[in-house]
Amino acid sequence: MSHVVVLGAGVSGHTAAAFLRKWLGREHTVTVVSPKDTYNWIPSNIWVGVGHMRREQVVFPLRPVYERAGIEFVQGAARAVHPEGDAQDATPFVMVEPSARPGTREKVRYDYLVNATGPQLRFDRTPGLGPHGGHSYSVCTEDHAVEASRALDESVARMQRGERQQFVVGVGHGTCTCEGAAFEYIVNLEFTLRARGVRDKADITWLTNEYELGDFGMGGMHFRTGGYVQPSSAFNASLFAERGIKWVTRAHPREVEPSRVHYETVDGVTDSLPFDFAMLLPPFSGVGLEAFDRDGQDITARLFQPNSFMTVDADYTAKAYDAWSPQDWPRTYQSPAYRNVFAAGIAFAPPHAISKPYTTPSGALVAPAPPRTGMPSAMIGKAVAHSIVDMIRGANGPTHMASMAEMGAACVASAGASVLRGTAASMTVFPIIPDFERYPDYGRDLDRTFGEIGLAGHWIKLILHHLFLYKARLRPGWSLIPE
């Protein structure tokens, strides 16, 4: 009998746990450890943040789902991994801080471990950033999105009374990732202001660390349109121009004051933007797990990179940007230090940036971090689950691969939510990590990389919202729905 423990109940961890349970016999145990007993379909937080959806529409309780499926659930945050057990018992364990008893610790033993703890939201990296005592809003969690939506309502009320309002949306630090989410938020915000009849009272500005618009931390994309091969920068710029959204690119926001964000750019500009409402995403790091060996010695550096994301089977050798290759990216997500430890989704450490990193004249890094969106996160979770099942059945090592250099991603970025008047940018990219050896011109297969804006995209986004929530609830036939 084996005990598989999954840390995190997000896209990646929940997918891994569900497939582990489906494929493993009942003599084996699957346990999920997560600080919240709810599941949040994060992509739809955008719609909560503009008041289009309620919190309850993007969140559901996990306990009944896990009870039905036969998955054990421990509500708490993992704090440390002990991959060699301790002096008394060599069975590995995770030290968990139970949510009901903060400050205490509980051992959860494992035979196989999947770290799918996602990101830590590092609002602390920029003074004044974020909703926890700072001056900007976020949509990274369902509760952040509710707060953003309330503040937006206040701004709308002011505009209805005739006041002008300044909106700034984008990133809160030069090393942020997930620009795509902020992009969705800004176009949804603009759409909402139009729908509420106050667009003429709003100035909206996009503040980004991307070198060019449409970079999304993946070095941009190219699409075939109208007889040209166009960069995604043209695609995004066109949408912003059409919507009357201004932009500042190549920026590192340095400080957020109550109604002003200060930034510097790669080009040496030091300036600030006034705002009445700002939604600025934080940079991410790993969640700060520690690791100890049998004797209690700190071995965190053996399991994790300095940014606290987990070291897996990638090539982390420091190289110049031009020297990296798609083969540097991980395939099995197994820890090189312990064969029974894996990382999935945002929790694994990417080997290097996809977008070219820059610095400002004062030395601040402006380097969009590689995104790990829903589709790859779920696919990695599933591949890791498959490998663990095979290893439990006797395989020598991981049997399933899910390299981001060999998979594509389909992404639908909402640009306004309405069944008849809404739009969304439907995008696919293949592969996620550009491969200039296979695709010398653009790094990607242009037959499989495309982007288009329209109502059809909104329908797809809405269907995906319901489909993925259905799947996450593990309703009949859930495993037939692709990741």
Added chain:
Amino acid sequence: MPPDVTEHVAKPTPRTVFLRTFIPWQLWRFLLINLRMLGIIRASHK
């Protein structure tokens, strides 16, 4: 404030904007986009 960065970019023609929410055209696009996405999913699950 940043200078007017929106001035020098391609903007959609009224026809393009119209087609983006013109239901018969969008039903067709819906089909095509779904097929494209299924292609990506298939290629990625190899």
